[in-house]
Amino acid sequence: MLTFEPDETLAHRLDPRSKLAVQIGFAATALAHPTPRALIVLSVLTGLLLAAASVSLRRTLVAYRFALIVLVLAPILSGLSLGTPWFDRPAAVTSGLASYRVLLILLVSAAYVRSTPVRASRAAIQRTIPGKPGQVLGTGIALVFRFLPVLQSDLRTIREAMAARLGTERGAIDRASTIGTLGITRAFNRADRLSLALQARCFAWNPTLPPLEFSRVDYPALVLAIGLALSAFY
Incomplete structure (x- = not known):
């Protein structure tokens, strides 16, 4: 990763x-x-x-x-x-x-x-692109950098759990559909939790950057x- x-x-x-x-x-x-x-x-x-x-x-x-x-x-x-x-x-x-x-x-x-x-990347973008576009782009990139590793970890956990339950004995299409369905479900759950966490922490569009x-x-x-x-x- x-x-x-x-x-x-x-x-x-x-x-x-x-x-x-x-x-x-x-x-x-x-x-x-x-x-x-x-x-x-x-x-x-x-x-x-x-x-x-x-x-x-x-x-x-x-x-x-x-x-x-x-x-x-x-x-x-x-x-x-x-x-x-x-x-x-x-x-x-x-x-x-x-x-x-x-x-x-x-x-x-x-x-x-x-x-x-991640914070340095956000600071670089927001100070290069002025105004709201820079803030939106910087925030988006920061969230992607933090969100993708979590999603990858969830997919890896799902695959390991399937292997522990002899999921490797099932067909490739069945395994792919199961991993895809569970992965999308976890992604939406993660997104809901992220939204709630941002609200709880009074998310700011223009925080103090390094x-x-x-x-x-x-x-x-x-x-x-x-x-x-x-x-x-x-």
Whole structure:
């Protein structure tokens, strides 16, 4: 599960606004340049960003295992055809490059999640986007970061309970429908409890957020973000 972990890495010392800028620039470049040569360069950069946040590649891939299944199946399904030649290799290659770009973006986002507290992310968004839109977006992202791990834990608990009751002996469709039904029920229950908790704590749209300040280590990150953003146009 990908969550914030306190550490003393370079990524942890960066201002969250710098990290968001790098992410946006990286995503723009990855989407604008689908060529193998560009993806090789972006792969090296991804490795450096993961190292800067001390992110374990194995743990990250395990956390993204369901997304990886989709990314692996996409090129295969894109290449299949109903007539000769039965498998369109160029289409599969194009889809494979697109899947790889998405994987790189997910890995870079993992470095951000591990190195950035939720409150710092909210502060960065609200101070970058002024007014009510920034408050709504910051609050939404903060709730998502806190809510998703809880939902994942609920799904894992449901699966473990089914396995303990020999649920693995049942058919795949039956297991999926049971997990889906119970998962949705728990999600709605969690949402109701979250709403009640926010009311009980006098939820504020504009709370006191942690101070943010650029330091020396942020300037190279901002230069990298600007370079990545400009490279998307060339």
